[in-house]
Amino acid sequence: MVDFQKLPSPCFVLDETLLDANLAKIDSVRAATGAEIIVALKACAMWRIFPELARHSDGATASSAAEARLVFEEYGRPAHTYAPVYTDRDIGEILRCSDHITFNSVAQFERFGPMALLRGISCGLRINPQYSPVETDLYNPCVPGSRLGIAAGELRELPAGVEGLHFHVLCESRPHHLHLALEAVERHFGRFLDRIAWLNMGGGHLMTHADYDCDELIRILRGFKARHPRLRLILEPGSAFTWRTGFLVSTVEDIVENGGIRTAMLDVSFACHMPDCLEMPYKPAIVGAHEPAAGEMRWRMGGNSCLAGDYAGDWAFDRSLRVGDRIVFEDMIHYTMVKTTMFNGVAHPAIAIAQRDGRVEIVREFGYEDFRDRMS
Numbered sequence: 001m002v003d004f005q006k007l008p009s010p011c012f013v014l015d016e017t018l019l020d021a022n023l024a025k026i027d028s029v030r031a032a033t034g035a036e037i038i039v040a041l042k043a044c045a046m047w048r049i050f051p052e053l054a055r056h057s058d059g060a061t062a063s064s065a066a067e068a069r070l071v072f073e074e075y076g077r078p079a080h081t082y083a084p085v086y087t088d089r090d091i092g093e094i095l096r097c098s099d100h101i102t103f104n105s106v107a108q109f110e111r112f113g114p115m116a117l118l119r120g121i122s123c124g125l126r127i128n129p130q131y132s133p134v135e136t137d138l139y140n141p142c143v144p145g146s147r148l149g150i151a152a153g154e155l156r157e158l159p160a161g162v163e164g165l166h167f168h169v170l171c172e173s174r175p176h177h178l179h180l181a182l183e184a185v186e187r188h189f190g191r192f193l194d195r196i197a198w199l200n201m202g203g204g205h206l207m208t209h210a211d212y213d214c215d216e217l218i219r220i221l222r223g224f225k226a227r228h229p230r231l232r233l234i235l236e237p238g239s240a241f242t243w244r245t246g247f248l249v250s251t252v253e254d255i256v257e258n259g260g261i262r263t264a265m266l267d268v269s270f271a272c273h274m275p276d277c278l279e280m281p282y283k284p285a286i287v288g289a290h291e292p293a294a295g296e297m298r299w300r301m302g303g304n305s306c307l308a309g310d311y312a313g314d315w316a317f318d319r320s321l322r323v324g325d326r327i328v329f330e331d332m333i334h335y336t337m338v339k340t341t342m343f344n345g346v347a348h349p350a351i352a353i354a355q356r357d358g359r360v361e362i363v364r365e366f367g368y369e370d371f372r373d374r375m376s
């Protein structure tokens with residue numbers, strides 16, 4: 001277990017032994033199915049761990065020119081790239097750094113596909129299979145009128161040069177959701193499946209979650225492969241790689257009380273450092289805290305930005321909190337570091353790695369210059 005007292009505060013810390021366990025599970029699915037599993041960078045672009053990720057994946061997927069360059073330079077191989085829209089300004093860099101490019105519309109393929117084909121890049125189209133198990137509209141790419149992916153009725157023929165299809169409809173999902181998604185793909189786009197070389201099944205396969213049945217996933221992928229033997233199958237999960245692999249360490253700096261509500265004022269911000277807690281919203285787990293029972297003392301956690309809504313609650317602890325106590329939020333690696341902001345100029349958490357041998361490496365600290373240099 002990481003010694004949180006020894007870390008600077010605030011600090012994101014990734015635990016290598018937790019990452020190892022996730023990578024072993026992902027490797028077992030790769031080995032059992034022959035499917036290519038690539039890392040979606042949007043979930044965690046912590047490039048210090050790319051050499052490790054590269055040993056346990058088949059590449060990485062990028063959603064912008066900057067991510068494609070990070071994959072090319074730090075992952076050490078060209079990216080699979082999909083972005084909802086490409087521009088004249090970014091396409092050059094994307095072509096330089098990618099060997100697979102997926103287009104969100106036929107018009108985008110017609111505009112940029114010829115340049116990609118000239119360079120020998122494999123081109124695909126994102127399709128919308130009109131099925132998604134995701135209940136929150138913010139994360140559901142198949143809501144009516146969605147701008148993501150081509151609906152079946154809009155794709156009468158495959159344009160010449162397209163050799164792949166891509167769908168992304170899952171989010172923290174289970175294997176039977178993939179099964180339903182594949183049924184929808186076969187129903188709406190089945191006529192194309194034996195004329196393409198690869199099918200990218202997007203992300204959202206949370207195979208490192210304790211309740212996820214990897215054997216069922218393996219059966220589903222093998223069954224699909226048996227029906228479409230010529231297809232290369234690609235999965236591009238993000239969360240699954242760094243799910244529950246680390247923490248955000250913070251400190252109680254003050255305790256305020258108003259109308260019977262007790263708030264521990266922290267040196268981190270939900271708005272700046274854990275935005276998903278407010279956006280989704282969800283309540284993160286805190287090491288050593290529990291759901292308050294009736295009558296138990298409740299603590300709200302207050303962020304250090306001026307945003308009135310920068311708080312989350314309520315938690316109970318076995319002790320009364322005091323200034324100087326460490327508050328450690330769990331599962332703060334995927335979709336956290338990549339989404340932080342320096343709103344209010346609040347101090348940005350350092351980034352650390354807890355190594356297998358028990359040592360801690362502080363990989364990066366942030367200061368005034370980082371805030372200043374994002375502004376003009």
Ligand SMILES: Cc1ncc(COP(=O)(O)O)c(C=O)c1O
Pocket residue numbers: 040042043082168170171172202203204205236237238239240
């Ligand atoms: C196109 C695409 N691929 C992959 C992913 C990764 O999904 P996850 O991190 O849920 O596995 C996302 C997430 O939004 C996505 O939009």
